[in-house]
Amino acid sequence: MPANFPEIWLGRVIQNLNTADVATFLEGIMELDVDVTQINGGTPTEMNKIYVPTTEFEAEILINNTTYPIPFQEYEDGTIEITLDKYQTKVITLPDDKTLGSSYDIIDTATKGTTRPILTTKNKKAIHAIAPQTNTVKTPVLAATGGAEALADASGRLRLTYEDLVIFKGKCDDGEWPAEDRRLVLCTNHWNDLLLDRKNFGNQLIDYAKGKPNPVIAGFELHTYIAMPLFTAAGAKRPYGVVADPTDKTASVAFVKDAIAKKTGITTQYFTPAAINPTRQSNDLSYRHYFIVTPYKTERIGAII
Structure with a gap:
């Protein structure tokens, strides 16, 4: 086993956490x-x-x-304190026989089960x-209304229509969202x-498809993601990780790209x-x-349920 074994693996994990399986809705933030x-x-x-x-601060004209x-x-400003979310793995045991020589292929195979769950969870x-x-x-x-015909799926859920997107665009306009860089992340x-x-x-x-520009519909750059937040039927967001209630609705989420903050903190390896x-x-x-990913302020974010 090489003397720098722990450093090689830590560097590879950090690289994979920064480059692999990035949710498209975070690209460009x-x-x-x-x-x-x-x-x-x-x-x-x-x-x-x-x-x-x-x-x-805005200058008076x-x-x-x-x-x-x-x-x-007088110019006025302030500071926001943000605490980053902490993600930890359980202890992973790697038999010594498999790590002797530790080529990058072996490193990627062995650490895939570490990086993917962290990436999935943080996204x-x-x-x-x-x-x-x-x-x-x-x-x-x-x-979502299902439009003038109240279109619904087999479960009775009202479908999202183009008319709904236009209405939602109007609500974003009313909230003084800038016209540029609006993103809508659609649930399945x-x-x-x-x-x-x-x-x-x-x-x-x-x-x-991957490699093609995201379509822009009704002023929103469309993305999709499989693990979207839950809302109550009354329109209140449910806590993260909660077990879904039968009346909960899976939401699509909209935001302005520049209204979102993103920061990667320290990655630490514990090794015996x-x-x-x-x-x-x-x-x-x-x-x-x-x-951490978080809105700067409670504005320029929205949802469709």
Whole structure:
């Protein structure tokens, strides 16, 4: 086994966490250019925090001014403190026989079961965090209507229609969302609803494939994701990881790209070599990874249920 075995594996896991299986709805969201502060490192209360400068300052505009000197307006700003989510694996045991030589092929095979669950979990948590809590002018939550014909699937669920998308666009306009960079992440049900509407969508969705631009419909860049948040029938977001109630609805989530913050924190590997583990003769590994996706403010986010 090479002397730098732990470092090789940690570097490969970090690379895979940053490049593999990225949810398309997060593509193009810039990583925050702020330092990660580690608090209580190496203890059960360890946290990663970031401090993001923010401001709601807007200059007051004078029209046809004739009064001088022009009055002063003081610039004001502040800071948002964000605690990153912590993702930990259980301890993974790797028999020493399989790690001797540890080529990159073996590393990728052995760590795939580590990186994929972390990626899947943090992407699920990300889209849940982006979804609004409830319907407001700034965070519209719209119930699909099935259109004028009240189209429904076999379960009685009203289907999402083009008319619904136009109504939802209007609600986003009312909330003063910028016209550019609006994204709509459709749940599986809603994506399939639009597939059935060939009159309005033709083959735009059928032809959607990896490597092609995402279709833009009613001003929204469309994405789809399989693990979307749950809402109550009344339009309130359910907690992350909750068991679905029969009356819950799976939501599609909309947001403005620049309204979302993303930050990857510290990844730590915990390693016990087989040389000091005579009973199992295995290398014991576990990982701790920090990551967060969150709206900057409670605005420019929405949902369709």
